[in-house]
Amino acid sequence: MSRVNVAVLGATGIVGQTFLWLLARHDWFTPVYLAGSGTRREKIYGNVTPWRLPVEMPESIRDQPLHALDLDECVDSGARIIFSALPSSVAADVEPALKKKGLAVFSNAGAMRHAPDVPILIPEVNPEALDHIHEQGYPDGGFIVTNANCSTTGLAVALAPLREFGIKELFISTCQSISGAGYPGVPSLDISDSAIPFIPGEEEKIASELREILGIDAAIFSTCVRIPVRYGHLATVWVRFDGPVGREDILEVWRGFRSEAVTPTTPPHPIIYCDEDSRPRPDMSFFGDPPGMPVFTGRLREREGLIGFVLLVNNLVKGAAGGSVQNAEFFLQKAGDGS
């Protein structure tokens, strides 16, 4: 398979940085166009980007030019696939425009998530949603595929194999890291040695996106808390099923869970169960194969007919840039399959 040229929009933000860290060492993709919307004229990426990941800026990215976003330039760059880490307000204009120009847009922005025919895709969970791109006009034109909100992504993966038991009610409480709010994001005086029991819009997104992606009609009750941790979103979950389900049932379907996607960024084991009571923990966010892509679960227990557990998702990798990269890979896999 020949390499595919890609563009990254919103390249200097923390999700943009995560895209570039993943793409710099990617076997299929070559980043050829990097755009930061605030940039007035061409600059060098490494000179103007305050890097905020725990993993270093790749050498191959450091000297690339950083462009002010220009749709024609983007098209002319030869990029076939566009990865978008744009703010939602910008994405709402830019992403449809790029689609119109025939490009394949894989977006982390929330802007288009609820547009008709735009799928929220997690290959492990709802691979069939990719088909919606045909309703958008593909292959005669471009399309947009989004990934879910970061917290939703972790929940959707952990819950996907449990759908077979009939999910009736979900009680979710999250402990979300500061990197989920982007940069500058949360002022340190608001979160240092404290916690904030509110993340605007997050609880609504979890409910609506979970129902859409999982294809379930459960009642979902959630509370989202920001905690003073850099990376990784933790969630505590209680599930009421239609009938009796045991701890071993859950462990078995989690163990057997595999993705229809078989691509470089898809984890061979999408869900990793931690036996230790004190895990999963946010300091493990970049663990796993590939790093940051599996969802870690733990503390599985039954109580009065309900099942409780804890999960950890890397909000920047699986929950954002890595999810989009995986979606693009899955699209190419399916295209290569002739599907």
Next chain:
Amino acid sequence: MSRVNVAVLGATGIVGQTFLWLLARHDWFTPVYLAGSGTRREKIYGNVTPWRLPVEMPESIRDQPLHALDLDECVDSGARIIFSALPSSVAADVEPALKKKGLAVFSNAGAMRHAPDVPILIPEVNPEALDHIHEQGYPDGGFIVTNANCSTTGLAVALAPLREFGIKELFISTCQSISGAGYPGVPSLDISDSAIPFIPGEEEKIASELREILGIDAAIFSTCVRIPVRYGHLATVWVRFDGPVGREDILEVWRGFRSEAVTPTTPPHPIIYCDEDSRPRPDMSFFGDPPGMPVFTGRLREREGLIGFVLLVNNLVKGAAGGSVQNAEFFLQKAGDGS
């Protein structure tokens, strides 16, 4: 009313420190005997105690002698009331022995919480539980009164006025501070920039103590998480009632809620509702009147027939030392009433 001499056992730990901070300025109580179990011979409290509260060590405490715990000395000190911040293993022997010697023991230790006739008392919630001291032999002998686990205390207060609506199911997730684990407690490498989704025994205590104190038979589902915050335990709660209950119903009973105890350490408003979405937050732990004694609630909302909210309790004051001091005051109030 004449002042009452009191002793503090386990005086150098973080709960012991909280006792002394409260007692040094107390209108009714005079600390006359301070014991730290590890002390070999008499020492000066201020010289051997590494102070860990955000409020300063009171001057009047600094120069008091710190004793190795000796039951006879404790009795001879003239203390009529014993405040215990002992480790549970020590409390299991010491507290019954002091009771036998005719003393009134108000304990923060978990050891005796489930002994027959030993009440877990929160005056705002179950004032009638104080009567159990008569079953222990009072007034012909001493007695033990315990306060609830720190997380339980906050939950019990916030839920107490909601009992009238019929509590059927409770879904609770906590974000607990490191001071709840005492000293040395949680190693910094385990919690710094991370979170631990497990606190041994805590979920069981919340369920059993809540049922006992509230006198309810609800199903209780909880997950306890330690977060990197010094003071204050946050809890996210969803409640299913027997029938339909609205947001305004809850606000009304919270607003009208008062304690039967009318004592210096009892908050005139035991529950304070915060209108701002971003509150309550752990950095408010020592707020309120008296500081650290009210339970703060917020983010009240209805969803598919359930009620969700967030609460904050100061785990060292209301959830530990302050709760015991309030219990002792309530006992004296009732004794003074002739009851």
Next chain:
Amino acid sequence: MSRVNVAVLGATGIVGQTFLWLLARHDWFTPVYLAGSGTRREKIYGNVTPWRLPVEMPESIRDQPLHALDLDECVDSGARIIFSALPSSVAADVEPALKKKGLAVFSNAGAMRHAPDVPILIPEVNPEALDHIHEQGYPDGGFIVTNANCSTTGLAVALAPLREFGIKELFISTCQSISGAGYPGVPSLDISDSAIPFIPGEEEKIASELREILGIDAAIFSTCVRIPVRYGHLATVWVRFDGPVGREDILEVWRGFRSEAVTPTTPPHPIIYCDEDSRPRPDMSFFGDPPGMPVFTGRLREREGLIGFVLLVNNLVKGAAGGSVQNAEFFLQKAGDGS
């Protein structure tokens, strides 16, 4: 002495909040005019101010109106003394204008610190600097008195009594808290689990202000580091004196050091030495009498003819609002003395 009406400008920021916390319980001052520059029309202080101190918003402040800053309104309010926590760019216009209107301005802003005849006053260190207000035209008109930069203040107090030994060289490294940068200040992603070895302009201010306030001509070498701590600036110091000075010499002059100011906010002991090696620490920032006003020193040692020590200053109280309140008190004390 009758109470004096005062205004607080920049009242919603973290230094403004500190002013109000101090003034709400002040024996001499009554805050009658609160202004937040961003406010469009009269509002209630407690409703629009996100409180960020570890001590609660005073009840008496909560319901006061918050004004958009208007110089005539400020004058008409009857305030005789103006406390300014304005941003420097605003202070540069507003403070001279208020002075022209005959008001006494005590400012925490850096804007006017280096204007001719405007003293940088720390009563413990350079009480004589207050006389400069006569050069500004007082008593025929108003005047401006500033306090030093927060780090400088702590250093100046600890070094003041050491001047008698002849200070030749100073080597200073600071560990400064996030509250020193105001709000929103430092983004959490820049400082959480990290440190920033640069604070713009801080090293220059330390050198120039220390020389001016202490009246010394020492060589000053400093490096300022931001650390993930909410309150309190720590500094490590090495001093080379003109001749030999011993540890006991230093302890003696620190012990004997008193302020010429004898006012409510002036600490009776401006410097408190901590014997424990692990102190002073930032979590003690609000300790002392009055809280947050003494400078804590520790780890005093001699090495090859130099003296090393560590100090802690509360950057919001002694290093900002408290310093200005103390300056205003000192002015009234001197005025009352007929001086």
Next chain:
Amino acid sequence: MSRVNVAVLGATGIVGQTFLWLLARHDWFTPVYLAGSGTRREKIYGNVTPWRLPVEMPESIRDQPLHALDLDECVDSGARIIFSALPSSVAADVEPALKKKGLAVFSNAGAMRHAPDVPILIPEVNPEALDHIHEQGYPDGGFIVTNANCSTTGLAVALAPLREFGIKELFISTCQSISGAGYPGVPSLDISDSAIPFIPGEEEKIASELREILGIDAAIFSTCVRIPVRYGHLATVWVRFDGPVGREDILEVWRGFRSEAVTPTTPPHPIIYCDEDSRPRPDMSFFGDPPGMPVFTGRLREREGLIGFVLLVNNLVKGAAGGSVQNAEFFLQKAGDGS
């Protein structure tokens, strides 16, 4: 070159974990014997080790047996090189005993650092110190080579090329991370939202080890502060040279600095200068090539004839396990050279 079998003693601690992370992917070394002193009988490493690094436990290590340390077993394992992360009290007995058995011991423990003929080796700084192993009896027997204290290592590397200008005085203040204290190490209640201006023995080690390793006779003044950061030690430095030295002189020698060691773990650029004022920062600790091995410097400036700068060293990699691995590689390089 054929692979060399190695042992890791103290394998479960945080430095032991760092050794294993480095060795699991090492081109020359094969770990064949892992010992944790507290282990009673053979266990599986991954089952009993609470992993605390930000990088994941290598798969190849997870299933290795963990032994209780037994000198004969260690010898019989076929390990030729011993990496020691033992506590100093244990190392004082074990390391000489292993040397007597003919083994090459590369130790991170401080125990033997000051024994006669035991070099403190940093290949970039004092490669000639390796020769001392002949005085220990090599090649007729084993030997011990230690690496420096973690803070000292960073300082020694950054100062090594500056020796040519004549270092006369050093003023150092460190901001050290909690991982430097091992596990359980610093209780979270001592360091969370605070800082501790004292690390026992650290200031003395910096002075004595720096003088020995750099071979200089400078006066060294230092203060060591623990800050709430997981990884990386920051130091602020002022240097007085014998004569005038400019900023460009320093940059030039730093740029040109290379190690005599040319081995897998030796950084091709041992010192990396950061142009941005806000760098280096602890969150970059695991950056560089190889990760965690270069020393990062920044904020270089001249002031009244002195040179000031800031540096960052990874206390677990370059400052501990990585330093020992590099020392072992350098020994093999020299042995292979016939020297």
